[in-house]
Amino acid sequence: MRLSNVAACFFLACFGLGGLAFAAPVSADHIEVELVSENSALVPGHNAWLGLRLKHEPGWHTYWINPGDSGLPTKLSWTLPTGFKADPIAWPTPKRFQLGELYNFGYELDALLPVSISVPAEAAIGSTVQLGVEAKWLVCHEECVPGKANLRIDLPLAAKATPDPAFAAAFAAAHAAQPAKSASKAQARLIGDRVEVALDATDLRRPPTDAFAAQTKVVANAPPTIAERGGKSVLTFAKSDYFTAAPEHFELLLLDGSAKAVLIDAPFAPAPPSSSSSSTP
Amino acid sequence: MSLRTLALTTALTLAAPFSAAFAAATVGAAAPDFSLTDANGKTQTLSQYKGKTVVLEWNNPGCPFVQKHYSSGNIPKQQADATKDGVIWLTINSGAGGKQGHLDAAGAKAFIVQYQASPTAYLFDGDGKVGHLYGAKTTPHMYVIDAGGTLRYVGGIDSIASADKEDLAKATQYVPLVLAELKDGKPVSVATSEPYGCSVKYGS
Structure with missing residues (x-):
């Protein structure tokens, strides 16, 4: 039929x-x-x-x-x-x-x-x-x-x-397959031509293996590098070629290789007074 | 299969995300020079047009987004208006041999006739070198270089990402806007926009 x-x-x-x-x-x-x-x-x-x-x-x-x-x-x-x-x-x-x-x-x-x-x-x-x-x-x-x-x-x-x-x-x-909204905090920072997102926690069972930006024009679409720093996962993306201003909310989908993904809000830290400083604690 | 995907993701994660191949040309900086052969077999360089405003248009005649802007007459009209004003319009095809939209010289000439297009020249970049040099990702993907050789605009053809001709009337066409501003000595109001369209069909 x-x-x-x-x-x-x-x-x-x-x-x-x-x-x-x-x-x-x-x-x-x-x-x-x-x-x-x-x-x-x-x-x-x-x-x-x-x-x-x-x-x-x-x-x-x-x-x-x-x-x-x-x-x-x-x-x-x-x-x-x-x-x-x-x-x-x-x-x-x-x-x-x-x-x-x-x-x-x-x-x-x-x-x-x-x-x-x-x-x-x-x-x-x-x-x-x-x-x-x-x-x-x-x-x-x-x-x-x-x-x-x-x-x-x-x-x-x-x-x-x-x-x-x-x-x-x-x-x-x-x-x-609906991503769960994460209650955890994350902070995005613009550092030169990179965007770093530090995750306090992720609500994922394992450390993230990939992340997709729900918005366009913020970060490049290539996979981020992911490192552990001071007990936090830090995702580093190349800044999007079309970045004009940091959005108020930056929604990131975090994946850990399992079927369950987490959507986390990573608001941008205020821009440092002198831009393009790349040394961070 | 999901294991394979995971392994691939991990491998990519370890690789630097700042792909050197896409260290694109930057707005406000000097546009990198290049040398390509056109549909008439002539060598075309960017530097030969120093002193003139130059538009670069990435093209794939098989791409539905390109077809939207050609069959509607949008890009041909922009080419005619620009070149009449003394602007150099270079249409570039970075499609690798065997991929969608890859053309030979006869094919490029037929494409120009079919749509009554009037670029200054239609250039072949089958190895994708110039496409990568400029960071061209989509067709169309547009670049405007001022008479001093500085890149002034990188981005989409217009403001509404769609394959639908109905959206043309509502969309802002960025290249004519930038060209008018440059001509009047005004600041460029939109220097970048996110391009939309088909992926450039680079070879592997």
């Missing part, structure tokens, strides 16, 4: 019926996309998880919120019934991809970008609503192909919702 849906969409898409939204997987170049729901119904007054399911052709990938040295993050624009609201994408921990000396962050194979949708309390139980999204992505191997699809899902409103077994595993994996 799923296969015939794919065929139908592909067939329709071939005839350029733009503006149609698909309540089924859409096959595009090197990727299949679908708007899916964790539960088979929505409950008034509760949040629900929807997700953009991405099935990449092996070897191809799409991008994280910070795509790295090239690429573009996947973008969603929602068309929702009155009173419904969509949060930003709850980005799962991405992978680092290397192409020569260029670095990117993103997703490959089967991935799901979850989005929390708030359902208004006054939504009528027994009715059915349609949630629509326009998804735009860039899928790359070494070469890249931009894609766009209008997707929709029809869901009933009910007093209780049960998980849709078709997507339970995909949502479970996407939730498990």
Whole structure:
């Protein structure tokens, strides 16, 4: 049945019926996309998880919120019934991809970008609503192909919702891949052409092996060097070529080689009065 | 496989992150000289254009971002406006042989005709030396060098990172902005921006 849906969409898409939204997987170049729901119904007054399911052709990938040295993050624009609201994408921990000396962050194979949708309390139980999204992505191997699809899902409103077994595993994996917010402190400092981040603690089980900046234009995308100094892990990045000012909050995703990553805020220390001093205690 | 990934990550972590190969040209400093062959078989150097403003544009005709700015007429118009004003516009292809967008001389000429483009010259950098010298990472990736040979702008073609032509109308086009400011003797208001596009297809 799923296969015939794919065929139908592909067939329709071939005839350029733009503006149609698909309540089924859409096959595009090197990727299949679908708007899916964790539960088979929505409950008034509760949040629900929807997700953009991405099935990449092996070897191809799409991008994280910070795509790295090239690429573009996947973008969603929602068309929702009155009173419904969509949060930003709850980005799962991405992978680092290397192409020569260029670095990117993103997703490959089967991935799901979850989005929390708030359902208004006054939504009528027994009715059915349609949630629509326009998804735009860039899928790359070494070469890249931009894609766009209008997707929709029809869901009933009910007093209780049960998980849709078709997507339970995909949502479970996407939730498990959510980075935990670290309660620990970190401090970033700009020292010449480097950015150093000292971690008091990390909430990771092991010392970090890599770190990805959630923002662009702060640090270069190459992996940082990681050293132990005075009982702290110190990550040293090259400053981004496009650094203009230190952001108020600098969010870093810390990885330890396990599936669980930690998101830590590393605010910048005030710039020293005379810049470019590189000797530090 | 995850073990392999971990090992790779560790190996990279031990390597210096300040890649010497990407010790890019710096805004405010002298733009490094280079010598490349163009689509007419002529040698082109940066130093031969001393006294003129020079734009460098990294190009890969197979890249959808480059196609956005060519098929919409955006880059061809910028080239025509700039060169009419006496600016030298050098389009550079650092794609290695066998990679997407790598062109021979005939291919480059056909590309220029197809889009009614008007760069001063289309240069080949198949070994990526000049791309690395300038730290070119994406196509497009733009550089503006003033008449004194100082690099004044490094960055993206415009302010909205997308492959969608619909975004062009809302975007700030940085090169015409910088060229106008240089012409009027004004300070350059945007000296760097983050470039977006395809990775430059360097050889390994």
